[in-house]
Amino acid sequence: MAKPLAPPRAWQRMLSGRRLDLLDPSPLDIEIEDIAHGLARVARWNGQTHGAHSFSVAQHSLLVEAIASHLNPDWSDAWRLMALLHDAPEYVIGDMISPFKVVMGDAYKSVELRLLTAIHLRFALPATTPAVLKRKTKEADMVAAYFEATELAGFARDEALRFFGRPQALPRAVMAWLDPLDTETAQARFLARFAELSGA
Numbered sequence: 001m002a003k004p005l006a007p008p009r010a011w012q013r014m015l016s017g018r019r020l021d022l023l024d025p026s027p028l029d030i031e032i033e034d035i036a037h038g039l040a041r042v043a044r045w046n047g048q049t050h051g052a053h054s055f056s057v058a059q060h061s062l063l064v065e066a067i068a069s070h071l072n073p074d075w076s077d078a079w080r081l082m083a084l085l086h087d088a089p090e091y092v093i094g095d096m097i098s099p100f101k102v103v104m105g106d107a108y109k110s111v112e113l114r115l116l117t118a119i120h121l122r123f124a125l126p127a128t129t130p131a132v133l134k135r136k137t138k139e140a141d142m143v144a145a146y147f148e149a150t151e152l153a154g155f156a157r158d159e160a161l162r163f164f165g166r167p168q169a170l171p172r173a174v175m176a177w178l179d180p181l182d183t184e185t186a187q188a189r190f191l192a193r194f195a196e197l198s199g200a
Contacts (some may be wrong), residue, residue: 012092013037014134020092021076025115027122032194037121038091042188049152050105053069053181057090060144063177065193068140068168070174081197083137084168084190122200 011021014034036058041056055169065084069075075083087095089112101108117127129137146164149155155163181189 003128022092022115025118028117030119030199032123035088035091036187036194037087038188039088039190040183042090042095044148045153048154049148049180051152052090053182054182055148055152055178056183056186057087057095058186059177059181060148061085061087062186062189062193063144063148063174064137064140066174066177067143067170068137070171071140071143077197077199078125079133081123081194082120082129082133083140084193084197085116085119085123085125086129086137086141088119091179093172093186143170147175147178152180154156 010023013019014029014031015037016031016034018031018034019025019030034112036081039058039061040056042057043049044057044060046168047054049055049155061084064086065080067078068083072079092115096104096108120127120129142164146160146167147170149160149164158194162186
């Protein structure tokens, strides 16, 4: 009699030793070091960017948090932390370009949401992102996307305006996050900003 097939593996082993189940992620299996390590090694724009280094999701997260903080100076550290972690699930599932997310539809979104919920709970944040914070983080994300597209990914400005809208000017300190960092530096700066915002 044939042996029944085992269910396919749905967990990812992390360098911390944790095993994170993508179907039922537990906050207890999430470590910030794993998140920083993964995000610093995931390239934005499928790696199609100028520079000696890939522009990582870790660096994109720092840029988005810097933009959101500039546009919303009254935000609490908890809200800034949620902005920093807005793409944190990508340490497990990678950075899917927007056209592919459209193809994948709700399946991708449901996995992403389960992971983000577990990440929030792990770091004592609200399980669900408040609607106003979600909207304003998305606005900052679109500003970041415009500048990443035009400065790094080869988009013409008219083309970027159609897809991402017209951003307002940003301070030099915020724009400095567009200079691609090496992996170790991006990881270290992500961890440092997390520590500042979380009080760790």
